[in-house]
Amino acid sequence: MTEEVKLFGTWASIFSRRIEVALKLKGVQFEYIEENLSNKSPALLKYNPVHKKIPVLVHNGKPVAESLVILEYIDETWKHNPILPTDPYEKAMARFWAKYIDDKLWPAVTKVLVSKGEEQKGVIEEIQEQLKTLESELKEKKFFGGESLGFVDIAANIIVFLLVAQEALGMEILTEEKFPVLHGWYQRLVDDAVFKECMPPREQHLSSVKVWFGSSTPSK
Amino acid sequence: MTEEVKLFGTWASIFSRRIEVALKLKGVQFEYIEENLSNKSPALLKYNPVHKKIPVLVHNGKPVAESLVILEYIDETWKHNPILPTDPYEKAMARFWAKYIDDKLWPAVTKVLVSKGEEQKGVIEEIQEQLKTLESELKEKKFFGGESLGFVDIAANIIVFLLVAQEALGMEILTEEKFPVLHGWYQRLVDDAVFKECMPPREQHLSSVKVWFGSSTPSK
Numbered sequence: 001m002t003e004e005v006k007l008f009g010t011w012a013s014i015f016s017r018r019i020e021v022a023l024k025l026k027g028v029q030f031e032y033i034e035e036n037l038s039n040k041s042p043a044l045l046k047y048n049p050v051h052k053k054i055p056v057l058v059h060n061g062k063p064v065a066e067s068l069v070i071l072e073y074i075d076e077t078w079k080h081n082p083i084l085p086t087d088p089y090e091k092a093m094a095r096f097w098a099k100y101i102d103d104k105l106w107p108a109v110t111k112v113l114v115s116k117g118e119e120q121k122g123v124i125e126e127i128q129e130q131l132k133t134l135e136s137e138l139k140e141k142k143f144f145g146g147e148s149l150g151f152v153d154i155a156a157n158i159i160v161f162l163l164v165a166q167e168a169l170g171m172e173i174l175t176e177e178k179f180p181v182l183h184g185w186y187q188r189l190v191d192d193a194v195f196k197e198c199m200p201p202r203e204q205h206l207s208s209v210k211v212w213f214g215s216s217t218p219s220k
Numbered sequence: 221m222t223e224e225v226k227l228f229g230t231w232a233s234i235f236s237r238r239i240e241v242a243l244k245l246k247g248v249q250f251e252y253i254e255e256n257l258s259n260k261s262p263a264l265l266k267y268n269p270v271h272k273k274i275p276v277l278v279h280n281g282k283p284v285a286e287s288l289v290i291l292e293y294i295d296e297t298w299k300h301n302p303i304l305p306t307d308p309y310e311k312a313m314a315r316f317w318a319k320y321i322d323d324k325l326w327p328a329v330t331k332v333l334v335s336k337g338e339e340q341k342g343v344i345e346e347i348q349e350q351l352k353t354l355e356s357e358l359k360e361k362k363f364f365g366g367e368s369l370g371f372v373d374i375a376a377n378i379i380v381f382l383l384v385a386q387e388a389l390g391m392e393i394l395t396e397e398k399f400p401v402l403h404g405w406y407q408r409l410v411d412d413a414v415f416k417e418c419m420p421p422r423e424q425h426l427s428s429v430k431v432w433f434g435s436s437t438p439s440k
Contacts, residue, residue, distance in 0.1 A: 050320065050353060059309075062309055064309070064312045064313075064316070065316060066315075066316055066319055068319075069312050069315045069316050069319065070312070072311075072312065072315065073308055073309070073311075073312040076308035076311065077308045088293055088296035088297045089279075089282055089284070089293070091292075091293075091296065092284045092289050092290070092292065092293040093284075095286075095289045095292065096284070096285060096286055096289050099286055099288075099289065100270065133270060
């Protein structure tokens with residue numbers, strides 16, 4: 001059976017990039033459709049009428065939305081090169097940490113980019129506590145997923161975005177001195193051939209963050 | 221092997237009630253530990269150091285937190301009487317709707333209880349749109365899960381709380397005239413022996429909502 005796999009995304013979105021990484025780790029051929037979020041396509045609105053957001057994976061005409069839901073769908077549909085553990089307890093832990101990253105870290109990261117002064121300092125402290133929590137979880141492991149990158153590592157691409165954002169805006173949040181464990185993890189992540197292939201062009205990414213959030217006051 | 225299953229919860233929490241319902245649907249014996257949220261036990265803080273919240277399921281000494289994560293863990297650990305579909309696409313849809321209920325409906329429901337006047341009217345409209353979306357998903361089905369109650373029905377116990385809250389506070393949000401489909405679903409849900417057994421005592425529940433949120437202005 002010929003499979004039709006389409007991904008609706010945007011190049012700068014960490015959420016659609018998660019799906020690209022997972023599909024490439026699985027070796028699944030797919031058509032990537034770049035969406036213009038200021039003028040969403042009728043196809044996107046048809047496939048995700050509830051949230052009207054990317055990413056959307058369309059598999060043989062059937063749409064799935066929400067990046068973590070899509071990742072689980074991919075892992076259950078194409079079972080080789082698993083990204084989630086098979087043990088129910090380990091799987092629950094992976095889901096717990098991915099949810100933590102989306103529910104706690106992501107709102108704080110988006111907030112730090114639009115806040116200023118004292119408020120921004122408070123958010124930076126909040127992020128740094130969250131990053132310490134993630135370092136405690138990672139500890140001596142190569143990846144959150146163990147020996148190879150998995151579900152939580154893919155979800156933790158928010159940290160990669162944070163590193164780009166702090167460089168673009170001259171912030172010091174996730175420094176190598178304060179977070180050696182996460183920096184080591186980041187290096188292994190971007191050394192991974194699949195992950196590297198899915199990174200957006202560096203200069204273009206830095207510029208876009210400057211354009212979007214450049215009015216924030218740098219907090220060092 | 222003798223299994224040890226403990227649930228840390230509080231009687232009025234819809235989130236710990238989700239876990240009670242799932243364990244009872246599976247026929248899993250468990251010890252229920254009522255937490256006092258204004259004076260959390262050392263055990264709860266040990267088992268959920270990240271969020272310090274109920275519910276926590278402790279299975280043979282290993283803790284799992286976050287209600288939807290726990291529900292998936294229960295379904296994968298005790299496989300009889302499944303609460304999630306086995307088909308990957310159907311499973312993705314169940315996860316999508318449960319996430320919608322937690323990410324969209326729950327924040328709006330908690331907001332409506334603490335807002336007043338014009339702001340409250342706006343939130344009521346928002347909730348009603350979300351409920352219409354859920355009615356479109358439910359349509360002619362007996363339960364979100366199909367013929368028997370499943371993952372989304374358990375997550376949708378937020379709607380049961382909303383019905384209690386609107387009665388306690390004299391609000392009109394989810395009326396039978398406006399939402400006949402959801403009212404039909406609610407009736408089937410509370411007619412289910414397991415679900416009914418997990419409902420908190422009605423008068424106690426109504427009183428507690430009045431105590432917590434009684435200062436909100438009723439919006440009819």
